[in-house]
Amino acid sequence: MPADTTNVTVTLSCPDRPGIVHAVSGALAAADGNIVESAQYGSEVTGRFFMRVDAQVGAGLAALQDELAPVAERYGMDLRVFPTGAPTRTLIMVSKEAHCLNDLLFRQRAGLLPIQIPVIVSNHTDLAPLAGFYGVDFVHVPVTANAKDAAEDRLRALIVEHEVDLVVLARYMQILSDRLCTELAGRAINIHHSFLPSFRGARPYAQAHQRGVKLxxxxxxxxxxxxxxGPIIEQDVVRVEHNHSAAHLAAMGRDVETRTLRQAVAWHAEHRVLLDGHRTIVFR
Amino acid sequence: MPADTTNVTVTLSCPDRPGIVHAVSGALAAADGNIVESAQYGSEVTGRFFMRVDAQVGAGLAALQDELAPVAERYGMDLRVFPTGAPTRTLIMVSKEAHCLNDLLFRQRAGLLPIQIPVIVSNHTDLAPLAGFYGVDFVHVPVTANAKDAAEDRLRALIVEHEVDLVVLARYMQILSDRLCTELAGRAINIHHSFLPSFRGARPYAQAHQRGVKLxxxxxxxxxxxxxxGPIIEQDVVRVEHNHSAAHLAAMGRDVETRTLRQAVAWHAEHRVLLDGHRTIVFR
Amino acid sequence: MPADTTNVTVTLSCPDRPGIVHAVSGALAAADGNIVESAQYGSEVTGRFFMRVDAQVGAGLAALQDELAPVAERYGMDLRVFPTGAPTRTLIMVSKEAHCLNDLLFRQRAGLLPIQIPVIVSNHTDLAPLAGFYGVDFVHVPVTANAKDAAEDRLRALIVEHEVDLVVLARYMQILSDRLCTELAGRAINIHHSFLPSFRGARPYAQAHQRGVKLxxxxxxxxxxxxxxGPIIEQDVVRVEHNHSAAHLAAMGRDVETRTLRQAVAWHAEHRVLLDGHRTIVFR
Amino acid sequence: MPADTTNVTVTLSCPDRPGIVHAVSGALAAADGNIVESAQYGSEVTGRFFMRVDAQVGAGLAALQDELAPVAERYGMDLRVFPTGAPTRTLIMVSKEAHCLNDLLFRQRAGLLPIQIPVIVSNHTDLAPLAGFYGVDFVHVPVTANAKDAAEDRLRALIVEHEVDLVVLARYMQILSDRLCTELAGRAINIHHSFLPSFRGARPYAQAHQRGVKLxxxxxxxxxxxxxxGPIIEQDVVRVEHNHSAAHLAAMGRDVETRTLRQAVAWHAEHRVLLDGHRTIVFR
Structure with missing residues (x-):
């Protein structure tokens, strides 16, 4: 391989029309690129076209961007180019429950998740020692009814300061304002429990137990x-039995939350998730 | 084994209090019984106790019933004794979709489901040939807005005539009256699709597709x-991908309906399902 | 869409080198083609490149083939072009067990599998009535130690006569000769049980039961x-419990065989499976 | 409840013959016991009978043991009585891989596993900091070809010193001597990867990748x-795709190892696993 060969991941979406793949693969060829893995999909729901490419590029990332720029312009693409495997800078928000945070920290450290975690934010201090063990900054941002705006401003400042690409709500038990949700559109992931059928109101595991759900x-x-x-990235279930108490159900729920969130974060960080209106395209 | 040895399945439920297992196992011992497999459970939700026993009984089924009668009386038990493996007489109701019926007929024939199917009832005639291939009576009971009561009376007559123990709604697209539902409490099983989140109204698969669900x-x-x-007996899910159309989702939904209904019917027919108020105890 | 618009599925593999996607998408564009769904993969194991495309082609299938022919030539491609959804002509071989055959026939009839089944071949006659119900020719080809060659010649003749694209061994309990296996390379699918750990010799379910496997x-x-x-297309498992007998395990094994074979046949018939040496690429 | 009421878990196995449940439930009744959950199973493989009971005992654990002692004697039972939920004292052995250890420590701390971990033993020092974070003693016991016996003697001493009930080999990469395996029969759990088909020799994930397994x-x-x-307690699988590298397979393998080992330890610590010769009975 030439000295400047780089592995890149390209994602794009645009209104569907003929010639997109030909134009993109032409730009790749012009930059001495070889496709390692790629997938495309034309959405019948929104009329948009989606593409993700892993490629080895002999001319380097900047040259590829130069080749792709006029293509993106012509087709009205939302186009992104990443060095393959470059870690996504991720801010994790937590409250008191440790299961999701512990899993994300362990996997990041073990090299199983392509993320960096520059900072953890919490409205409580319970999980500071866990952050400390992994050597990650832990910032306590209390949220009170009167000071919610101030808390969100503090979060915004941390996002800027740490050049954060992704916010993960890993059992963060505060509701973000509509304005902040809109600002973070497509770059904040949340996890919550789900039931068949669904249960409204407090104590959903107690309700699920009384209803006798099997999943x-x-x-x-x-x-x-x-x-x-919001747009669903990943869902999973676990089977429960009649002899599981409501507390047991809640414990099993934490397990399925942990692995569902982990998978969603991994796919996002590998740039496998693209937004198709209210749905996601996941190029697994 | 003595000449009269019989394999029996006993199920019971009653208000929980000490001594139940001792009393039941005493009756079994008195009837020369040996327990093959058994399970018990005390429900914290309703305060009832549940028990299921598979046993070999040297003195025969009638002798065992004699021994158990005073026990059932003393503890206020809902007690049932079945010859193990004796087929449950099952009436299947269908409309136009064949997937569940085909599966149940095939398994019954192959000896994989301990049921007999004396009669199939439908508000349409589409599935008569399938019933005919398996040699099962097929009765067409049309349902019209004006003649719904008459249709249900016809069904009641068939249940009596064929000594039916279980009614399976295998994608039967009519709603039964409240009165009939009450009459059939605990001996009629229905199957329906389920989603996370749930969708109200028509065309749920189209809604699920637009929402981008993953299960x-x-x-x-x-x-x-x-x-x-009603009380849930079994639930299952299947994973879907972004490139599956709404029609594809519906086809996958039929698969998961098929295997979920089959499993519920099997457990019911093996007397593994007991009602605990609004939940089920399933002694798998 | 122009009058001649056709939906086509293109699959190809060739030695990996830059420019393949660009060349193929160029041919598609020249034939007025629009990509609906596509996937590519470069195998690190064999150094080959794989591609599958679903496209709408304005100029028609023949025009597309004309555009693709020089591309295939230049890159040394194994290239195939199919009208999307055109049924794969499938010969099914069975012995006495009905579960896989029943499932394939039902799904084909219900429009859930893009195959045609012109003929069923068996070394026994047990399953002739099932074939008859679905109106499929059933040919009894007995296999004796002395007449194995004659039986395989009969099979070859049926493959030619019925223009068969795919042979499915749906619990066919005879071993095909090496020569026939070689002739059918990549177009014959078999199903067999699998265990963790594996068991050699007769009565594998009895061995699995005694070993206490959980899957x-x-x-x-x-x-x-x-x-x-041979190259694996699909695998699946089912969970078993200590109270399942060896016979119960065998019944559950038939279920998992049924759904594993069905899935493999569906993916093959949708041209989603490509051979990468001894492995398969499955563009799900 | 009387002041002395205790929740107890009783497990037993013995040669199968009539009257066992009656005798045990009689002893429970005599000790003012109420059964919360119980299961029994007669093994056709070995002719032994197995029973597990969760009960509330008004007369206390010691009184129950007095009542059960003559029953155990009469039937030749292997009988054990535990305070329900009392933590199993567990020694964990590791080498360099952290995934199983991290999971077990986190769950123990979160109250999700009824174990205590007084000490972790390793032939390396890599995982000492993780043990330290959870405040667990970490003992480095190097294993050399010449000093294997000494290492095992050290382990024996730690087992005695810390009153260890269960040894978990959480990716411990040394082989225990036959003598030690025999000493630890039924109280040491190991985890290893499994494949369909299985692969012998080094680098099994590379082999599995080249073979193209799907699970x-x-x-x-x-x-x-x-x-x-040894007797299997739990098995699980994960689905892999053609675009997963051998390294990716190994990472996914670690996930499935983690959750399979965790489940086996939980069931063992809840006294749900009984040995039936070479198989296990798991009263889930």
Whole structure:
């Protein structure tokens, strides 16, 4: 390989029309690029076209960007080019529950998640020691009814300061303002429990137990102003039995939350998730 | 084994108090019984106790019933004794979709489901040939707005005539009256699709597709007057991808309906399902 | 869309080098083609490149083939072009067990599998009525130690006569000759049970029961001269419990065989499976 | 409840014959016991009978033991009585890989596993900081070809010193001697990867990748002198795709190892696993 060969990941979406793949692959060829893995999809729901490419580029990332710029212009593309495997700078928000945070920190450290975690933000201090063990800055930002705006401004400042690309709400038990949700559109992931059927109100595991559900699940989704209704990235379930108590169900729910959130973060950080209106395209 | 040895399955439930297992196992011992497999559970939700026993009984089924009668009386038990493996007489109701019926007929024939199917009832005639291939009576009972009562009376007559123990709604697209649901409490099983989140109204697969869900599921439950809200026997899900169309989702939904209903019918017919108020105890 | 617009599926593989996607998408553009869904993959194991495209082609299938021919020539491609959804002509071979055959026939009839089944071949006659119900020719080809060659010649003749694209061994209990396996390379699919750990010799379910395995599985693979060792298309497992007898395990094994084979046949018939030496690329 | 009421878990196995449940439930009744949950199973493989009971005992644990002692004697029972939920004292052995240890420590701390971990033993020092974060003693016991016996003697001493009930080999990469395996029969759990088909020799994930398997799994089992062949407690699998590299497969393998081992340890610590010769009975 030439000295400047770089592995790059390209993602794009644009209104669907003929010639997109030909134009993009032409730009790749012009930059001495070889496709390692790629997928495309034309959405019948929104009429948009989606593409993700992993390629080895002999002329380097900057040259590829130069080749792609006029293509993006011509087709009205939302185009992004990343060095493959470059870690996504991720701010994690937590409250008191440790299960998701512990899993994300462990995997990041073990090299199993292509993220960096420059800072953890919490409205409580319970999880500071865990952050400390992994050597990650932990910032306590209390949220009070009167000072919610100030807390969100503090968060905005941390996002800027740490050049954050992704915010993960890892069982963060405060609701973000509509304005902040809109600002973070497509770059904030939340996890919540899910049930068949669904249960409104407090103590959902107690309700699920009394209803005798046989499956409990979790949904990881992008944050939007519609609470728990953003585009779904990943869902999973676990089977429960009649002899599991409500507390046991809640414990199993934490397990399925943990692995569902982890998977969503991994796919996002590998640039495998593209937004198709209210749905996601996941090029697994 | 003595000449009269019989394999029996005993199920019971009653208000929980000490001594139940001792009393039941005493009756079994008195009837020369040996326990093959058994499970018990005390429900914290309702305060009831549940028990299921598979046993070999040297003195025969009738002798065992004699021994158990005073025990049932003393503890206020809902007690049932079955010859193990004796087929449950099952009436299947269908409309036009064949997937569940085909699966149940095939498994019954192959000896994989301990049921007999004396008769199939439908408000359409589409599935008569399939019934005919398996040599099962097919009765066409049309349902019109004006003649719904008459249709249900016809069904009641068939249940009596064929000594039916279990009614399976295998994608039967008519709603049963509250009165009939109550009559069939605990001996009619329905199957319906389930989603995370749930979708109201028509065309749920189209809604699920537009919402971009990653799992679609099915729920098998006992029929109650509350539509689709009866005690859940079994649930299952299947994973879907962004490139699956709404039609594809519907096809996958039929698969998960098929295997969820089959499992619920099997457990019911093996007397593994007991009602604990609004939930089920499933001694798998 | 122009009058001649056709939906086509293109699959190809060739030695990996830069420019393949650009060349193929150029041919598609020249034939007025629009990509609906596509995936590419460069194998690090064999150094080959794989591509599958679903496209709408304004100029028609023949025009597309004309555009693609010089591309295929230049890159040494194994290239195939199909009308999307055109059914794969499938010969099914069975012995006495009905579960896989019943499932394939039902799905084909219900429009859930893009195959045609012109003929079923068996070394027994047990399954003739099932074939008859679905109106499919059933040919009894007995296999005796002395007349194995004659039986395989009969099979070859049926493959030619019925213009068969795919042979499915749906629990066919005879071993094909090495020569026939070689002739059918990449177009014959077999299903067999799989265990963790694996068991050699007769009565594998009895061995699995005695060993107390917690999972039993099935593997669908292309047929090769190495018995049960061909490229794997799909695998699945089912969870078993200590109270399941060996017979119960065998019944559950049939279920997992059924759904594993069905999935492999569906992916093959949708041209989603490409051979990468001894492995398969499955563009799901 | 009387002041002395205790929740107890009773497990037992003995040669199968009539009257066992009656005798045990009689002893429970005599000690003012109420059964919360119980299961029994007669093994057709070995002719032994197995029972597990969770009960509330008004007369206390010691009184129950007095009542059960003559029953155990009469039936030749292997009988054990535990205070329900009392933590199992668990020694964990590791080498360099952290995934299983991290999971077990986190769950123990979160109250999700009924174990205590008085000490961690390793032939390396890499995982000492993780043990330190959780405040668990970490003992470095190097293993050399010449000093294997000494290392095992050190382990024996630690087992005695810390009153260890269970040894968990959480990716401990040394083989225990036959003698030690025999000493630890039924109280040492190991985890290893599993494949369909299985692969012998070094670098199994590379082999699995080249073979193109679609599932990789893990098996948790009791340690016996037969390497990786002890009674299976739990198995699980994860689905892999053609675009996963061998390294990716290994990472996914670690995930499935983690959750399979965790489940096996939980069931063991809840006294749900009984040995039936070479198989396990798991009263889930």
């Amino acid at each position: 409990i699940g979790a949904t990881a989704h992008y944050v939007t102003a519609d609470l728990d209704e | 679609i599921g099915a729920t098998a439950h006992y029929v109650t007057a509350d539509l689709d809200e | 039993i599985g099935a593997t669908a693979h292309y047929v090769t001269a190495d018995l049960d060792e | 990789i799994g893990a098996t948790a089992h009791y340690v016996t002198a037969d390497l990786d062949e």
